[in-house]
Amino acid sequence: FESGLALTRAKQDLRKTTRNLRQLTRDESIVGVTDLPREITWTLEFPVGDAVQTGLHYRTDLLIAKANLELAHLGEKYAKLKRWPSVRFLTGTDYAFGPLMQAEDFGFRAGVILSYPLYDAGDRKSRIEDARSAVRRVRIQLWQAQDQMKQEVEDNYASVSNQLDLLHIAEKRHEKVETDFAIAREQFKEEGIDDLEMARIRLQYFQSVQRIENLRLEALLARAKLLKNVGVSSTEQITAYSNKGAEEKK
Secondary structure: OHHHHHHHHHHHHHHHHHHHHHHHHOOOOOOOHHHOOOOOOOOOOOOHHHHHHHHHHHOHHHHHHHHHHHHHHHHHHHHHOOOOOEEEEEEEEEEEEOHHHOEEEEEEEEEEEEEOOOOOOOHHHHHHHHHHHHHHHHHHHHHHHHHHHHHHHHHHHHHHHHHHHHHHHHHHHHHHHHHHHHHHHHHHHOOOOOHHHHHHHHHHHHHHHHHHHHHHHHHHHHHHHHHHHHOOOOHHHHHHHHHHHHHHHO
16 A cells, blocks of 8 residues: 555656746646656756856846846936927928018028027936936846856755765666566576565666666656756757857956
8 A cells, every 4th residue: 555655746746846847847748757758868068157158148137137138227327318499390381571561472491400409407417317216227137137147057966966976876776676586587587586586676777767766757857957948958058158158258
């Protein structure tokens, strides 16, 4: 009964983890473990600083925040300009009165009338202060978004590194468990061990397999979260951005 209950919980955890992985990777074709790569061949070949810098370059919300800051600066420059004169265009026929008060037609005329206010009751100064306040507000929002992104990337980078380490340790241990299981099967055929001992070794083998599968899923899930926080679709993009930065420094 306890084994059956543990199996049910393991299946539920597997479905939940697979669903989360499908949502993060946006790959609806992932429906089970068999759809995932059997071996974890990727490693973190870039430092966490390069991941943060890549996020600053690719994250959509940060790009939007930077664009908003540029717009706010333009608004501040516009507010600092001199008072804008009002412009009015005049078209029509012009007349003048000659002797004996008779109108004389000068024909069609067109012109521009400019009006320049001598006093604006502090309106210009108020607009400048409002524009400066908008710049400060947007800049703070950008800093907050950058700090949050940096924290998320650093946390998920550490999570990926830990998961990969745990997976590699479990794979090394599984090699010995697999060897012991193969030896036990041969001994069981020759009646060197009884059914109870064989069942114990078989259980250890399947528990080791399940542990590796869980660690594989956790590693893939951690990588998907890292890529989401950086704003890219693969670790190769981070490595390429890192290599590009190294070449520019040279």
